[in-house]
Amino acid sequence: MAVTLPETAEQITAAWLSSALAAQRPGARATAVEVIDAHSGTTGRAVLRVTWAPAPGLPERVFAKLPPSDATQRSMVDATDMGRREARFYAGLARVVPSRVPAALWSGWGDRSSQYLMLLEDLAAAGCDFPLSNDPAILDFTRALVDELASLHGKFADWPRTARAFDWVESPMRNDWGRMLVQAGLDAFRDSSPPEFTAIGEIYVAQMEAFNDWMDAGPHTLIHGDCHLGNLF
Secondary structure (H helix, E strand, C coil), X not given: CCCCCCXXXXXXXXXXXXXXXXXXXXXXXEEEEEXXXXXXXXXXXXXXXXXXXXXXXXXXXEEEEECCCCHHHHXXXXXXXXXXXXXXXXXXXXXXXXXXXXXXXXXXXXXXXXXXXXXXXXXXXXXCCCCCCCCCCHHHHHHHHHHHHHHHHHHCCCHHHHCHHHCCCCCCCCCHHHHHHHHHHHHHHHHHCXXXXXXXXXXXXXXXXXXXXXXXXXCCCCCCCCCCHHHCC
């Protein structure tokens, strides 16, 4: 994309933000940007407080997602290209999925897999809840989640026909990260997991390519791809 992407939250200045928004939101002008929280995990995350010149409908708090600072996490992002895929999602596909997703103020990516930035709705400021596995209402939440995923899968059930505008969406990735992460989960939670869960994990680790072949055979639809509690609200 034409806009030079910040590599850290501190590089998201008022001047940069105003320039990035110029094409999509004419007249939007930031006068100050303050980083009020920041940390790095699988991706970098920051909460920004933005002061705008008078302009209706622009958020005071913005949630930024950008490349992680940790070298190991960055290597995983580079290998899987997950950051740019997510940025592409928020730039277009997010507007047509049937599920509630964070609203995107701006989303962009570069030529390298480590170049991406998303400026999203701050869900905490919007009053959203973030479930934990021991929450009393987790069963009801899980039932609602299954309904949401069914709606997503149903809308895109004829994926080859409906996806012409989103041909950047790829089949499930094929690299060693899948095997490594499942094995790490088995090692950490084997004693507390149902035997059926452990058996499926062991089959995947031993037969990952055969499993991927089976998945690629179809039928195809659009899936979430990383549906754990840290990505849900």
